[in-house]
Amino acid sequence: MAKVTFITNNNEAIVLEGTTGSVMALAVAHNVKGIDGDCGGVCSCATCHVHVKPEDMVKTGQASEIEMDMLELADNSNEYSRLCCRLELSDDLDGVVLTVAK
Numbered sequence: 001m002a003k004v005t006f007i008t009n010n011n012e013a014i015v016l017e018g019t020t021g022s023v024m025a026l027a028v029a030h031n032v033k034g035i036d037g038d039c040g041g042v043c044s045c046a047t048c049h050v051h052v053k054p055e056d057m058v059k060t061g062q063a064s065e066i067e068m069d070m071l072e073l074a075d076n077s078n079e080y081s082r083l084c085c086r087l088e089l090s091d092d093l094d095g096v097v098l099t100v101a102k
Contacts, residue, residue: 002093006032006050008100023093024048024085034100041085043067046074048084049101056096060087076101 004023006014010033018026027035027048036047043066052060060082063071067086071077084098 002089002091003095004089004093005095005097006035006100007097008033009102018089021089022085023050023087023089023098024083026089027084032100034102035084037085039085043070043083043085046070046083049074049077050082050084050098051076051078051080051101052082053097053099054080056098059093059096074101 001017001019003015003017004026006027008014014032016026016030022041024035024037024041028037038047039045057080063082067083070083071081087093
């Protein structure tokens, strides 16, 4: 089980728990504002762009090459950017804090 905290653009903290699937699917299922998942989680858009809390990067790891290519097209991308469709729920992600990109 992973507990994931999303910080929305309104500074609202939304804490969700899940066991399987992507972090994006969890966010979409619970209507987290700013996480749209327009491509359905196939890493072909950036509508699930989040910023990982720096100390949580060890939990998420670095973006893959294809993910980095998509992030280059995203607004407000930085070294802590990830597409949450690429983050699979697992015990390793428990406690991660993700800020929804503007």
